[in-house]
Amino acid sequence: MAKYLAVIGKTEYLKLYGRKIGIWELLEYQPSGWLCSLAFKQSLIPNALILWDCGAYSYRYLDIPKLRGNLATPKWAIHEYKERSRIGDIIVAPDSLLLGNNINQRRRFNYESAARFIEFTAELEGRLLMAVVHGLTVEERLERGIELYNLGYKALGIGGLVPEASNKRRNIHIIQTVVEELQKLPSKIWIHIFGLSAPAYAKAFHQLGVTSFDGASHFKEAFSAGSFFLASGEKLIKHKAVKPGEIPTAHLCNCLCCLTLRKAGIDTRRYGSNQNNKGRAIHNLNQLIIAQQNAISHKNCQP
Ligand SMILES: [Zn+2]
Incomplete structure (x- = not known):
């Protein structure tokens, strides 16, 4: 199987309850490895x-x-x-x-x-x-x-x-x-x-x-465009993060990241703090890996 290497760029962790949580700790499924760029000095690196x-x-x-x-x-x-x-x-x-x-x-x-x-x-x-x-x-x-x-x-x-x-x-x-x-x-x-x-x-x-x-485009789009993706089979449906007071268009997500942050009062479908945005990026990575796995396992469909 082609190995997906998720990218560690500027963001390698999310701070919650005063602790740095590596983004890999909030994933449903681990990627096959990671790409780390010399352009950034990472303070945490996954064991992969x-x-x-x-x-x-x-x-x-x-x-x-x-x-x-x-x-x-x-x-x-x-x-x-x-x-x-x-x-x-x-x-x-x-x-x-x-x-x-x-x-x-x-x-x-x-x-x-x-x-x-x-x-x-x-x-x-x-x-x-x-x-x-x-x-x-x-x-x-x-x-x-x-x-x-x-x-x-x-x-x-x-x-x-x-x-x-x-x-x-x-x-x-x-x-x-x-x-x-x-x-x-x-x-x-x-x-x-x-x-x-x-x-x-x-x-x-x-x-x-x-x-x-x-x-890293789905991850980055959480920051640059407020995109919130939801996997639907092998597709990713794009929603937009909403401002405080507005009603999110995406349904509540129960991926490990969204669930963990929601317990801390942070909704990844909304703009707000840095944690909202980082959480949304990690959520997107979760959804991407799920959609990739669905796409690869449906071998008979055309690309
Ligand atoms: Zn989620």
Whole structure:
């Protein structure tokens, strides 16, 4: 089954009764692991598989990748991963999205970074090294995939698909083409898809034999748009959080997060405190995982 890695970004806990509760403690079902970005310093980390990401999405508009005041070089990333990762985790070579006017410079950065990263990792035993495949065309992605494999990577991520996330047909076509080629390589490799986690994607990834994928859009939308999702089979029905005094359109939810917060007088369907918003985000993650599982188990339906 394709593994969903939930994302730990700015928010890794919710404070309740004076205690920091990890967001994983409020989930009905645990994801297969988590993606943690070097863009943030997490104070709590779940005891699970972690894919450590260099944070390329955070510095996507910079031609020279920088994070928290540091140049995001392979050496710097290794230093960070050494401090934070554990044996069994996955670590990603710094990469750059192909955006803006300096595409060739970004392409060069990606190649050189992947080549140097793999040389520096001798001191980090037991981690799975991942490099990210970028390209403006399917052909370019195929070339990059083979190139990174030849550098010695046994795990490859496919990136740069988030801007067209709503165009599922296009993205799934690209992913299918690249994944089928990568699956023909002599050694079996771990294939990860960055940033796409809607149930329809989960279903397609499962069918294609993708190893893992991540995504935080449903979680983030709780903050950015007040979205409150409810799983209905393999679909997510979107409601909007309401202001104090208004009547919520969504029915009461009894997921572990909503139930726990309701006992503390916090309704995740409403705006209010930071706890309302964080609770709604965790609730959305609960609903997403339920809808993904429904989508994957209905194998006969079309994506
Ligand atoms: Zn809920």
